[in-house]
Amino acid sequence: xxxxxxxxxRAAHEETEKLERLIVKDLQxxxxxxxxxxxxxxxxxxxxxxxxxxxxxxxxxxxDKDNARKDEIxxxxxxxxxxxxxxxxxxxxxxxxREYHRRHPSxxxxxxxxxxEELLQEEPQLEFSGEEAYGRYLDMHELYNDYIxxxxxxxxxxxxxxxxxxxxxxxxxxxxxxxQYREYLSKMMEYLVYFFERTEPLQDLDRLFSKVSxxxxxxxxxxxxxxxxxxxxxxxxxxxxxxSIDLDYYSTVEELVxxxxxxxxxxxxxxxxxxxxxxQQRAERxxxxxxxxxxxxxxxxxxxxxxxxxxxxxxxxxxxxxxxKNIALMEAKIxxxxxxxxxxxxxxxENVEKKQALTYExxxxxxxxxxxxxxxxxxxxxxIYNPLKLPMGWxxxxxxxxxxxxxxxxxxxxxxICGNYSYWGRRAYERHFKEFRHQYGMRRLGIPNTKNFNExxxxxxxxxxxxxxxxxxxxxxWRPELEEEYEDREGNIYNKxxxxxxxxxGLI
Numbered sequence: 001x002x003x004x005x006x007x008x009x010r011a012a013h014e015e016t017e018k019l020e021r022l023i024v025k026d027l028q029x030x031x032x033x034x035x036x037x038x039x040x041x042x043x044x045x046x047x048x049x050x051x052x053x054x055x056x057x058x059x060x061x062x063x064d065k066d067n068a069r070k071d072e073i074x075x076x077x078x079x080x081x082x083x084x085x086x087x088x089x090x091x092x093x094x095x096x097x098r099e100y101h102r103r104h105p106s107x108x109x110x111x112x113x114x115x116x117e118e119l120l121q122e123e124p125q126l127e128f129s130g131e132e133a134y135g136r137y138l139d140m141h142e143l144y145n146d147y148i149x150x151x152x153x154x155x156x157x158x159x160x161x162x163x164x165x166x167x168x169x170x171x172x173x174x175x176x177x178x179x180q181y182r183e184y185l186s187k188m189m190e191y192l193v194y195f196f197e198r199t200e201p202l203q204d205l206d207r208l209f210s211k212v213s214x215x216x217x218x219x220x221x222x223x224x225x226x227x228x229x230x231x232x233x234x235x236x237x238x239x240x241x242x243x244s245i246d247l248d249y250y251s252t253v254e255e256l257v258x259x260x261x262x263x264x265x266x267x268x269x270x271x272x273x274x275x276x277x278x279x280q281q282r283a284e285r286x287x288x289x290x291x292x293x294x295x296x297x298x299x300x301x302x303x304x305x306x307x308x309x310x311x312x313x314x315x316x317x318x319x320x321x322x323x324x325k326n327i328a329l330m331e332a333k334i335x336x337x338x339x340x341x342x343x344x345x346x347x348x349x350e351n352v353e354k355k356q357a358l359t360y361e362x363x364x365x366x367x368x369x370x371x372x373x374x375x376x377x378x379x380x381x382x383x384i385y386n387p388l389k390l391p392m393g394w395x396x397x398x399x400x401x402x403x404x405x406x407x408x409x410x411x412x413x414x415x416x417i418c419g420n421y422s423y424w425g426r427r428a429y430e431r432h433f434k435e436f437r438h439q440y441g442m443r444r445l446g447i448p449n450t451k452n453f454n455e456x457x458x459x460x461x462x463x464x465x466x467x468x469x470x471x472x473x474x475x476x477x478w479r480p481e482l483e484e485e486y487e488d489r490e491g492n493i494y495n496k497x498x499x500x501x502x503x504x505x506g507l508i
Contacts, residue, residue: 005072007097009061012054019047019054035134038199042124045201126198135199137348138341140165143188152181159356162349166338166436168331169227176227176327185330192337199344208340209333216332220325226443228328247290256283274303342436391424415457417441 390398486499
């Protein structure tokens with residue numbers, strides 16, 4: 001029986017309480033810089049992990065699966081099983097405790113007195129690249145190279161990539177079902193999580209992802225996930241997005257030829273049939289399915305490796321659905337992280353644009369200023385005379401007043417779609433329509449962020465314009481005056497409008 005079990009319990013409780021007091025004392029100190037804030041957050045996180053570890057040990061002791069704690073408490077009650085009296089048990093107990101502390105002289109004792117103040121001055125080793133500048137900016141260069149050298153990516157500069165990487169839903173769905181895209185998403189997810197853990201160590205990322213997963217499951221079931229709409233299937237069948245050709249409206253192959261090669265190709269691919277050949281051959285192949293079930297078609301009409309009639313709704317479709325769902329969930333998590341890091345993304349883009357205007361010597365001087373902290377920098381910032389409250393330039397000093405007036409930085413523009421966020425100056429206002437905050441706001445409204453909506457900052461105006469655009473583009477709406485058919489006594493076919501006009505004139 002361990003005679004020091006109660007002493008271990010008492011020491012664990014004491015360590016937990018003193019760690020809690022130490023955390024409170026550390027958080028009472030307001031950090032002077034971003035680097036100090038990160039060091040403080042990581043210190044607190046380390047102490048929270050210690051408390052969690054110690055608490056798990058206490059739970060094991062209190063569960064007392066081997067009854068060691070129960071026996072030790074019973075031994076303190078007086079007469080023991082060996083027949084010794086209470087005083088002998090007390091002195092034996094005291095001797096064992098002293099022996100325990102003699103064997104463990106280096107056991108860490110935590111206190112909040114002045115002699116342990118150095119614990120609050122510890123600076124954790126934080127790993128940031130030079131581009132990240134202690135968490136101020138993102139370093140997306142490796143992911144950028146993967147993007148521009150992939151089939152799903154586009155040729156654009158690094159600054160433009162920082163605007164589009166947070167919107168994976170804009171990539172066509174057929175390009176997402178590749179191993180290259182999954183590896184790219186996994187790498188981006190890993191980097192963003194790693195960056196978030198280094199810059200926000202006190203945030204509960206697991207709880208955040210649990211909430212995202214719950215919302216995603218609901219949207220996926222309703223087919224409302226951005227970039228994957230109608231992908232949530234019913235009864236295990238794949239979406240009929242590309243099978244919109246209703247063969248009942250076509251009586252000859254020539255009528256199908258008029259649809260064009262691309263639409264015929266999409267319809268054939270959705271059925272698992274071969275998509276090659278001329279337009280005439282594609283139309284003939286598709287026309288075969290009008291009166292013949294897929295199960296009874298000759299195997300030569302199906303694409304290589306396709307067993308569409310047997311697998312429709314089966315294992316192959318299920319696996320494809322699982323892959324689509326996993327990719328869509330990863331995209332949802334990445335978009336959530338980008339939403340949280342939106343300020344950092346904007347700051348990174350501004351930093352990239354600023355560096356393009358700096359000389360090599362200016363960039364080196366700026367890097368030295370970031371690496372070598374200036375103790376008196378806070379005092380100097382307070383002494384800067386800036387009665388007009390002009391914006392600070394790259395050198396940390398107010399920009400010239402003529403430049404302030406030239407760019408109209410005293411003019412405020414508010415955007416209701418961005419959550420009533422203020423933009424100062426016409427240039428910043430025009431540029432924000434392409435930035436993440438405005439794009440995210442438009443996406444929340446269910447409106448595509450196209451050129452038609454430039455200069456519109458009111459939610460109500462955007463919704464009214466979107467309704468008008470949908471009305472003008474309503475090519476799929478049922479138009480009875482043009483599409484409803486009438487037949488006269490001689491068998492001639494007219495649409496409703498023509499038939500009514502002729503009838504009024506007494507010609508039919």
